[in-house]
Amino acid sequence: MVEHSDEDALIKRSIDGDHAAFAQLIERYQGTVFNLAYRMLGNAHEAEDASQEIFLKVYANLARFDQERKFSTWLLSIGSNYCIDRLRRRRFAWLTLDDTVLTIPSPGKGPERSAIEREERDAVQRALLRLPPAYREVAVLRYWNDLSYAEIVQALGLPESTIKTRLHRARRMLADALRAEGVVQEEMSS
């Protein structure tokens, strides 16, 4: 509760042009926005650039933010719209394999286990990037940003039935891709 009112205060100060307050908001949400952009765009450098653009958009639209709404949902709504837009008008970029894979192993695990997990993470990321952007967006918001159906409805401005259909199809397509990659076997028998 304290954190929520603290956030409200930061938003109000940011609307009045207080840059320090807005910097605190960025600090608080940079991970969320970066991960959304990374899952949507599939490239760390592009995700960093997109995150900056998203925060700039948030700043430009802050005066129109309805404080009855949850700030994080509004932020993710701007973020996912921006990523979809960016995917549409994406300039041709030359991606190296290093950009599309996750290479940081978790500490405390053996090299073999780390390698297997890295492969699985990469497989999921590749499968995610093969989804159509509209499905990818819903899957990212649901599984990576942990949004409820109601929050996704608010963020994307789509009917709940559409969200559920897209999520169902996204799951099915991801499942097919992961089955093909051999990431999971037994759970796949549908």
Add this chain to the structure above:
Amino acid sequence: MSLNDSDDTFRDILTRSGALEHREPTADLVASTMRRLPKAPPRIVAQRAEARRLFSRAVTVLALALLLVPAITGAFNLIRGVETPISTLAGAANQANVRAALLAATGQRFDASVLRGLVVALIWLVQMAAVVLTIGFWPHRSAAAGMTLLTAPWRALRAGFLATVALGVVVATLLPLLTATIIGLPVAAGVLLLAHAPIALGIAVSARALGLRRSGSHPPHDTNRNWIAAAAALALPAAMVILFSVPAAFLVLYLVAMPGIGALVLSQAGMRPVLAAYNSRSTC
């Protein structure tokens, strides 16, 4: 339980694979965003953005009006049989006088062979400059379209042919209408000039494709030397033919540019390249 139908099972799979782990940005997002943040408060920033949006919409409407109003007026003039400015100008200007004036301005001062050499060099240089500028401004897009041309050359040629014919039909329809009014004359000149922009783009894409083929690598590892050499070769035929016939030179220009124009169409101006060989390596 089926994975396809279960939200929780799916989440479990993602969690176990480690795919849900958050990734940390490598750059300092706070500092880099704050550097780019406007000094004005959000309300002013929003007002400025709205003003820019309105201005851009007004410019679009103005450009459309500039094209459509003279064209519609011209169509009425032609239907009513009013004498058009272009026919008045054509009547007043005697072609023999024009030729004499040109000879006086050029032929008397230069030796004919020197003049021919200068014309060839000038036309060649103009094409080269257009290609260099195009690739300089759009390095990624020209490369993407170039790779599309290498991947699907016949489809690109077909698309280029259709696009060129369509452009020709549009220009041939618009020009008589625009030149039927005085205000339409400068607009017609602009349209004529813009209609030739695809030549530069097409030659640039063809040059990039040839450069890529010569270097045997894919961007950004291809070298400038290869596409510059290709552009130099592609620009030569039209520069030579212009000595004999200007319309033939334009025909050669469009023929050379046609595959590149087609590749631009197929790749949606380099935004969505057709890359059979690279699809598996790129997320584009």
